[in-house]
Amino acid sequence: DAKTTQPNSMESNEEEPVHLPCNHSTISGTDYIHWYRQLPSQGPEYVIHGLTSNVNNRMASLAIAEDRKSSTLILHRATLRDAAVYYCILRDHGRGSTLGRLYFGRGTQLTVWP
């Protein structure tokens, strides 16, 4: 399985931008980069995904390195509600029986201070 590496924890102040890094040096050409987050006592929720180009949506922005070996999830203005565990995962767009196996890892615990 293609793996990702994330810091265990990060902190931010409310209203400040947050940059959450993810390394995925073994990414393949058919892997999409997905980000999910898990609020306390809830199941994970989708945040954003991309392949090569930077992506923006209402929740966040995703900046992907030119060599695709790393990416950064950007929360432009952190709020208290953004405190969660953020997971960076790779999702294969190719073919094969292991397509469904998605490795979540431990993610990054984001703490937001008021």
Next chain:
Amino acid sequence: GAGVSQSPSNKVTEKGKDVELRCDPISGHTALYWYRQSLGQGLEFLIYFQGNSAPDKSGLPSDRFSAERTGGSVSTLTIQRTQQEDSAVYLCASSSSTRGTGELFFGEGSRLTVL
């Protein structure tokens, strides 16, 4: 509710008993996933279904664990002869696709406690 529904939300059982956990995916979603999350840990992949078939069962931790999906919809995860190490939150997710662009929608999970 149009989301993924899991039941029971909480289950306390005695060691050695069998338990069944149920997942109702979003209507029309062909892909269904089971994950396990122990306290303070990340998500551990268990199994996924494409339709009613499970191409990859290698994540199931032992032969006490089994899962099935009928009618391309509801899935049941069965744990036989439960052990204390089976205590965890069991999460189900569904997706319209197993391919790279498909977003996973997760349920709230079933918290299993084995005494």
